[in-house]
Amino acid sequence: MVIRKAARNHMGVMKLWTTDKSTFPLLFCAAFAATVGISTAVRAIFHSPDVCVSKTKRTTALHYTAEDGDQWRARRLEIAQGNPNRVNQTREFAEVLEKSAAKAPST
Numbered sequence: 001m002v003i004r005k006a007a008r009n010h011m012g013v014m015k016l017w018t019t020d021k022s023t024f025p026l027l028f029c030a031a032f033a034a035t036v037g038i039s040t041a042v043r044a045i046f047h048s049p050d051v052c053v054s055k056t057k058r059t060t061a062l063h064y065t066a067e068d069g070d071q072w073r074a075r076r077l078e079i080a081q082g083n084p085n086r087v088n089q090t091r092e093f094a095e096v097l098e099k100s101a102a103k104a105p106s107t
Contacts, residue, residue, distance in 0.1 A: 048072060 017023050045051055049068035 046053065049072050
């Protein structure tokens with residue numbers, strides 16, 4: 001036991017972390033969370049109608065167009081209505097659901 005501790009004391013931090021098998025799930029979860037966070041930030045920066053990165057958008061006085069807003073919110077209702085329940089099936093959403101049903105292509 002003492003010999004094992006002495007051997008681990010001389011290891012570097014990276015070597016110590018990579019030799020312990022229990023650190024791999026932790027590193028995997030941290031890498032996954034970082035990937036999700038970065039992809040969400042990139043989507044918000046480059047696709048949000050509130051962000052004016054392009055020069056054409058910055059030079060106009062009116063930054064917002066209906067098309068940009070519709071495109072940004074296109075998938076939001078589909079995700080929210082994925083599993084019907086009491087909250088998302090109230091009369092409050094009836095008008096929104098009718099609009100999205102009218103826009104959806106018929107198959």
